[in-house]
Amino acid sequence: MVEEDITEEITRSGISEPIKEIPGQEDVMQPKRYPIKSYLGPLSIAKREFTANMKSVRMVVLMLLFVLAVLGGAYGISGLSTSTTSLPEVEVLAWAVLEDDDGMGYPDDLLVLITDGSGTPRPNVKVEYVDYEEDEDDVFFEGNSNSNGAVVVNNITYAMLGTYSIRVTYEGEEIDRARTSYALELSPKPAYVLAHVLDLDDDNVEDDVLVMVTDGDGIPIADVEVSLSASNYHNNGTTDAKGTVTFRNLMAGEGDPFMGFSPKKYDVEITHSGSISTNTLYIYQDDESMTSLFEFEGPDEIIYFVASVFIMMLGPIIAISLSFDSITKEKLQRSMDFLLSRPMGRRGIIVGKFLGILSAIALPVTAINLLAVVVISSVTNKSPTGSLVAGFLVYTVVFIAIYILLQQIFSTLAKTTGTAILSGIAIWLIFNMFWSLISIAAGAAMGYQLGSDAWIKMNNQIGLMNPSGSYQLALAYLLPVEGEVSILGVPGWLPPVVMAVWLVVMFLLATEIFVRKADS
Amino acid sequence: MIETRGLTKNFNGFCAVDRIDLTVKKGDIFGFLGPNGAGKTTTIRMLTTILSPTSGTASVCGHDIISESIEVRRLIGLMPESPGFYENMSALSILQFYAEFYGIPKNERKKKSAELLEIMGLGDFMKKKIKTYSHGMRKRVALAQALINDPELLILDEPTGGLDPQGSYSFRQMIRGLRDRGMTVFLSSHILPEVQQLCNRVGIINHGRIVAVDTIENLANRIVARGKRNIFVTGEGITAPMLDEVARLQGIMGIQPYETGINFVADSQFDLAPEINRILVTGGARVRSIYLSEPTLEDIFLSLTGDEERG
Ligand SMILES: Nc1ncnc2c1ncn2[C@@H]1O[C@H](COP(=O)(O)OP(=O)(O)OP(=O)(O)O)[C@@H](O)[C@H]1O
Numbered sequence: 099m100v101e102e103d104i105t106e107e108i109t110r111s112g113i114s115e116p117i118k119e120i121p122g123q124e125d126v127m128q129p130k131r132y133p134i135k136s137y138l139g140p141l142s143i144a145k146r147e148f149t150a151n152m153k154s155v156r157m158v159v160l161m162l163l164f165v166l167a168v169l170g171g172a173y174g175i176s177g178l179s180t181s182t183t184s185l186p187e188v189e190v191l192a193w194a195v196l197e198d199d200d201g202m203g204y205p206d207d208l209l210v211l212i213t214d215g216s217g218t219p220r221p222n223v224k225v226e227y228v229d230y231e232e233d234e235d236d237v238f239f240e241g242n243s244n245s246n247g248a249v250v251v252n253n254i255t256y257a258m259l260g261t262y263s264i265r266v267t268y269e270g271e272e273i274d275r276a277r278t279s280y281a282l283e284l285s286p287k288p289a290y291v292l293a294h295v296l297d298l299d300d301d302n303v304e305d306d307v308l309v310m311v312t313d314g315d316g317i318p319i320a321d322v323e324v325s326l327s328a329s330n331y332h333n334n335g336t337t338d339a340k341g342t343v344t345f346r347n348l349m350a351g352e353g354d355p356f357m358g359f360s361p362k363k364y365d366v367e368i369t370h371s372g373s374i375s376t377n378t379l380y381i382y383q384d385d386e387s388m389t390s391l392f393e394f395e396g397p398d399e400i401i402y403f404v405a406s407v408f409i410m411m412l413g414p415i416i417a418i419s420l421s422f423d424s425i426t427k428e429k430l431q432r433s434m435d436f437l438l439s440r441p442m443g444r445r446g447i448i449v450g451k452f453l454g455i456l457s458a459i460a461l462p463v464t465a466i467n468l469l470a471v472v473v474i475s476s477v478t479n480k481s482p483t484g485s486l487v488a489g490f491l492v493y494t495v496v497f498i499a500i501y502i503l504l505q506q507i508f509s510t511l512a513k514t515t516g517t518a519i520l521s522g523i524a525i526w527l528i529f530n531m532f533w534s535l536i537s538i539a540a541g542a543a544m545g546y547q548l549g550s551d552a553w554i555k556m557n558n559q560i561g562l563m564n565p566s567g568s569y570q571l572a573l574a575y576l577l578p579v580e581g582e583v584s585i586l587g588v589p590g591w592l593p594p595v596v597m598a599v600w601l602v603v604m605f606l607l608a609t610e611i612f613v614r615k616a617d618s
Numbered sequence: 619m620i621e622t623r624g625l626t627k628n629f630n631g632f633c634a635v636d637r638i639d640l641t642v643k644k645g646d647i648f649g650f651l652g653p654n655g656a657g658k659t660t661t662i663r664m665l666t667t668i669l670s671p672t673s674g675t676a677s678v679c680g681h682d683i684i685s686e687s688i689e690v691r692r693l694i695g696l697m698p699e700s701p702g703f704y705e706n707m708s709a710l711s712i713l714q715f716y717a718e719f720y721g722i723p724k725n726e727r728k729k730k731s732a733e734l735l736e737i738m739g740l741g742d743f744m745k746k747k748i749k750t751y752s753h754g755m756r757k758r759v760a761l762a763q764a765l766i767n768d769p770e771l772l773i774l775d776e777p778t779g780g781l782d783p784q785g786s787y788s789f790r791q792m793i794r795g796l797r798d799r800g801m802t803v804f805l806s807s808h809i810l811p812e813v814q815q816l817c818n819r820v821g822i823i824n825h826g827r828i829v830a831v832d833t834i835e836n837l838a839n840r841i842v843a844r845g846k847r848n849i850f851v852t853g854e855g856i857t858a859p860m861l862d863e864v865a866r867l868q869g870i871m872g873i874q875p876y877e878t879g880i881n882f883v884a885d886s887q888f889d890l891a892p893e894i895n896r897i898l899v900t901g902g903a904r905v906r907s908i909y910l911s912e913p914t915l916e917d918i919f920l921s922l923t924g925d926e927e928r929g
Pocket residue numbers: 618629634652653654655656657658659660661699808
């Protein structure tokens with residue numbers, strides 16, 4: 099054969115060996131065939147996609163970023179939060195100017211009560227009555243709280259009243275937390291009512307009232323009837339052996355706990371040894387508790403913050419970065435025809451790729467998230483709410499899954515890898531940044547004031563429509579804020595449902611578009 | 619094995635494949651011949667169920683390409699025109715990956731993949747990443763992966779494109795070997811000699827239409843009967859009177875002088891080379907070489923479709 103002569107003259111180059119003769123013909127005639135199960139194709143694509151992504155430089159870079167943001171964030175914020183909450187658990191609960199008991203013509207004694215955040219008296223706390231001077235402070239009085247947490251400063255001169263103030267030092271740290279008090283003189287025996295608004299039940303809302311009834315030396319008086327009433331509220335109680343009675347969650351159902359309440363007026367009525375006295379009490383949140391969300395009072399808030407700030411930004415970026423070329427690359431490197439000619443449904447290709455990318459992201463992300471929870475609870479020394487942790491782990495994966503599918507749609511439709519990634523980034527910008535412009539514009543159109551309750555409700559409702567917003571809201575509902583949360587403007591079950599709808603719709607869209615466009 | 623009826627594909631109004639009817643029988647090595655852009659790849663993509671036809675039907679391995687596409691894919695092996703691979707994977711792992719789709723058990727996947735790559739002469743390379751492979755090596759991987767499921771029908775889109783003569787020869791040997799094992803082979807090409815050497819039956823496509831389906835011998839006869847042939851002569855002392863004399867020969871259709879020599883276009887029915895040689899030599903010219911070119915694909919189309927096809 100002429101052909102063979104030619105080939106013999108040609109020196110072999112490139113490949114060391116020529117193609118060999120095919121061995122034995124017998125086994126060939128009956129090729130072994132195995133049953134084809136519909137999961138085979140998607141599974142092998144998923145496995146390949148998983149390994150390829152796990153080995154990629156991209157993954158390493160993204161996970162480094164994620165670790166920095168989530169673990170770094172969790173650690174940093176936990177540290178921050180403990181440094182504020184580890185401040186001595188001491189409050190100058192109230193101070194009241196006492197009666198004129200030495201005939202000076204004006205009340206010249208001062209009663210100071212020192213308690214912790216829940217109203218329990220703190221003995222042995224250093225209290226000073228001091229005039230702050232530039233060189234050396236002028237200390238008029240210095241003493242420690244007694245077993246009732248009380249200190250009485252006697253014989254203040256008239257001149258001191260304007261310039262001198264209380265200084266409390268506890269474990270070497272100065273506490274500047276003197277709060278407004280409501281002192282009420284009761285007859286027949288000198289007695290004082292000190293009412294204060296606190297967060298007694300630790301729900302991050304300062305809407306609990308502690309009323310303490312003491313005599314002029316801070317000795318508690320028991321069995322005093324106290325009633326608290328407002329237009330839509332009425333409650334009463336009797337002081338216990340510590341002289342205290344508490345009223346909780348006065349603000350349930352009013353205003354946005356994250357945005358603050360409007361002040362509200364209560365009438366306090368005290369019946370003591372047959373005589374009745376009344377006074378007025380205003381309940382409002384002071385500046386400290388207004389920002390309680392950003393003060394990270396506990397591990398729950400830190401988890402919420404890490405999720406709604408860091409993961410909300412980074413999650414989509416990770417999803418986009420690992421899936422923008424999942425289809426375009428297959429087309430451009432011309433390996434798509436190999437997949438399209440395998441015995442499997444076309445949907446299986448995109449499903450397999452989706453599952454592969456998702457598991458490659460979900461695995462390290464969930465591990466890092468779990469680690470963040472561990473870091474947060476060990477640094478704050480408090481364990482977070484279980485449902486929030488579960489929601490945090492699950493919703494984050496669902497959130498990322500939605501963005502993978504979104505990006506896969508673009509990767510299928512785009513002719514070039516550049517267009518694919520640009521579309522993904524555009525969607526990310528729209529959902530995470532420009533979306534709030536819609537509520538600002540809508541708020542302006544409706545005449546709502548920015549930050550008002552009505553606007554916040556609308557903002558939440560508009561935010562709910564996009565995956566990032568629904569992720570954030572779904573987590574917000576898992577924060578253990580007591581009382582009504584319908585305040586947020588959407589029912590609590592809705593955000594997770596919206597996320598599920600996004601997931602399902604994107605899945606159906608991605609597979610449908612792929613089935614139609616894979617061969618183009 | 620393959621049976622098409624009025625198979626058609628339009629791309630936005632442009633008809634790439636126009637109502638083709640083809641029959642490929644079991645055991646055939648069927649050559650699908652046509653110039654660039656004729657519609658070969660488009661036809662193959664429809665037969666392999668990658669592309670859905672605009673109209674018409676086809677059955678491959680006894681299954682409809684639309685309603686039973688998965689069954690079709692299970693029984694065929696495809697070597698695409700310009701195959702691409704996951705560059706960071708080795709040939710061995712790529713083959714094992716593709717084997718998974720057919721439900722082949724794990725240990726057999728590995729054994730089979732290694733065996734195929736061994737046969738392809740890639741034994742020493744199979745664990746190296748594809749990105750280190752040359753074009754010819756990639757072609758071999760592409761052929762190997764098409765065989766991973768022991769297909770009944772092997773569809774090859776320009777299998778020897780871009781290969782050196784030895785590579786092409788190896789491929790042809792391989793394809794013959796597969797035929798001997800009972801495989802049916804459908805291959806596209808625009809190189810006539812290659813198809814002549816390999817195929818028992820040939821279909822010719824041009825502008826999306828089938829212009830001929832026949833055995834090689836019949837086609838060759840038809841071409842020779844109606845085609846033309848180039849006779850290229852080099853030498854010194856060829857003068858105008860000699861050319862005039864040649865021009866008067868029956869069957870001479872044109873004379874094209876080039877710097878390197880003179881091309882005589884002759885009707886292939888006449889054996890004119892000896893006659894031309896005689897005229898030149900007796901006229902006193904020194905003839906160095908006479909080269910008879912094979913009929914080109916274009917010649918075949920011209921001869922098969924007539925001159926109206928030229929427009
Ligand atoms: N996806 C597509 N969209 C639009 N036109 C296409 C598409 N694929 C192929 N074509 C057109 O269809 C015609 C046939 O193309 P095809 O690739 O089938 O030719 P071919 O015979 O394989 O050519 P070659 O020998 O160059 O491989 C060409 O004109 C091509 O431009």
